[in-house]
Amino acid sequence: MKKTYRALRGTHDILPAEARRWRYLERVSRDIFRRYDFGEIRTPILEQTALFSRSVGESSDIVRKEMYSFERGDDSLSLRPENTAPVVRAFIEQSLHRGVATGYPERLFYIGPMFRYERPQKGRRRQFHQIGVEVLGAAEPAVDAEAIRMSEDLFDAIGISDREVRIASVGDATCRPVYLAVLRDWLESRQDQVCEDCRRRIKENPLRIFDCKRESDQLLYRDAPLLAQHLCEPCREHDDGLKRALDRLEVNYVQSERLVRGLDYYRRTVFETVAAGLGAQDAILGGGRYDGLVEELGGPALPGFGFAIGMERLLLLMPADRVDDERPDVALIALGDEAWWDAVDWARRLRAAGIAVSMASRPRPMGAQIKRASKRRARFALFIGESEKAAGAYGLKDLDSGKQRTVATDEIVRAIGRK
Numbered sequence: 001m002k003k004t005y006r007a008l009r010g011t012h013d014i015l016p017a018e019a020r021r022w023r024y025l026e027r028v029s030r031d032i033f034r035r036y037d038f039g040e041i042r043t044p045i046l047e048q049t050a051l052f053s054r055s056v057g058e059s060s061d062i063v064r065k066e067m068y069s070f071e072r073g074d075d076s077l078s079l080r081p082e083n084t085a086p087v088v089r090a091f092i093e094q095s096l097h098r099g100v101a102t103g104y105p106e107r108l109f110y111i112g113p114m115f116r117y118e119r120p121q122k123g124r125r126r127q128f129h130q131i132g133v134e135v136l137g138a139a140e141p142a143v144d145a146e147a148i149r150m151s152e153d154l155f156d157a158i159g160i161s162d163r164e165v166r167i168a169s170v171g172d173a174t175c176r177p178v179y180l181a182v183l184r185d186w187l188e189s190r191q192d193q194v195c196e197d198c199r200r201r202i203k204e205n206p207l208r209i210f211d212c213k214r215e216s217d218q219l220l221y222r223d224a225p226l227l228a229q230h231l232c233e234p235c236r237e238h239d240d241g242l243k244r245a246l247d248r249l250e251v252n253y254v255q256s257e258r259l260v261r262g263l264d265y266y267r268r269t270v271f272e273t274v275a276a277g278l279g280a281q282d283a284i285l286g287g288g289r290y291d292g293l294v295e296e297l298g299g300p301a302l303p304g305f306g307f308a309i310g311m312e313r314l315l316l317l318m319p320a321d322r323v324d325d326e327r328p329d330v331a332l333i334a335l336g337d338e339a340w341w342d343a344v345d346w347a348r349r350l351r352a353a354g355i356a357v358s359m360a361s362r363p364r365p366m367g368a369q370i371k372r373a374s375k376r377r378a379r380f381a382l383f384i385g386e387s388e389k390a391a392g393a394y395g396l397k398d399l400d401s402g403k404q405r406t407v408a409t410d411e412i413v414r415a416i417g418r419k
């Protein structure tokens with residue numbers, strides 16, 4: 001029996017018809033980023049494993065069990081599970097912080113694949129794609145609000161309407177440890193009522209208990225102390241400033257006190273956008289502030305803010321008519337086998353003039369060629385035969401209107417043009 005191969009579980013092929021939707025989403029996103037003065041960054045897909053364990057966190061699910069890691073020589077390498085750490089690494093390595101003048105942080109965006117070994121389901125894949133942004137070198141809550149406003153503009157532009165922005169503060173290095181001690185105390189006296197996973201969370205990262213899926217645990221945690229009641233003064237001020245800025249920018253949001261992010265680098269603002277119609281995996285965006293991360297990764301003490309959008313999830317929701325419309329400008333119809341080589345010559349000439357040409361790769365019956373032209377949704381059909389060549393005039397049919405006319409040889413490029 002012949003051996004065949006299949007794409008790995010949780011990965012998928014994007015074929016041309018589907019790729020037109022991806023390109024639409026990418027084009028609209030790039031246009032939004034242009035309006036907001038963001039520049040593109042492309043970092044390697046492979047990084048040192050330690051970059052992620054230091055930033056995303058040793059105790060996070062991502063680092064504990066979801067990374068694709070392997071050894072090469074003495075290095076442990078990983079496919080990136082997210083792109084904030086790589087962007088910060090590049091920011092430090094390329095000395096981009098030198099360009100950060102007060103009031104003008106570095107504003108970067110990226111579009112690309114990430115890898116997490118998760119159980120695949122609707123909206124959750126092992127290779128998935130993110131559109132993300134990072135703003136490095138600005139601490140003001142207005143920066144958080146502007147980025148959130150930008151994400152909202154993007155969702156509006158691609159037609160995602162039924163959604164909700166959830167914000168919270170996770171505190172900073174001053175107030176979070178105090179709160180964690182309070183929460184841990186509270187939990188430890190209830191150890192015997194919680195699930196095994198939560199017992200581990202109490203030790204490693206008690207905040208994650210709010211993410212527990214077990215109903216009886218959730219019921220118990222309703223009465224748990226909340227970080228919102230323990231914020232220090234600067235964190236409280238940041239949070240208030242953020243809300244004022246969001247109001248000013250007319251962003252609708254809800255405060256979500258139990259919002260848990262799966263990554264450890266966040267300080268102060270965290271936020272998620274959830275959308276209706278996705279089932280369990282309803283977060284189309286996650287992000288927040290990560291003051292301290294640049295320093296943690298060996299750079300200067302500069303703050304950061306960013307978010308990433310899951311492209312697969314967005315594409316599940318994007319209206320069906322949102323596609324990049326790339327029709328061939330013209331389909332060449334060779335009238336008889338002899339004319340096929342003349343059509344090849346015409347294809348070269350037209351393509352050199354920037355025109356998109358579709359044609360058969362060998363002589364085919366006329367009916368088959370016309371069928372193909374309409375299937376490819378070509379704008380024009382150009383009929384090429386011996387008598388046309390002799391007369392120096394060809395039949396050109398506008399396939400949208402159905403109107404056909406005769407066009408002289410040196411008028412053809414102009415007649416097809418680009419609509």
Ligand code: HAM
Pocket residue numbers: 081082083084116118123124125126127128129130132133134262263283284285286287288289290305306307308309310311312313
């Ligand atoms: P995250 O919440 O892990 O954050 O991921 C952001 C978004 O990526 C999620 O809301 C979701 O839409 C999508 N996503 C995550 N995992 C999968 C998956 N397995 N399959 C499909 N989509 C997925 C981050 O990655 C942070 N780096 C965001 C950030 C940027 N924070 C600051 N700057």
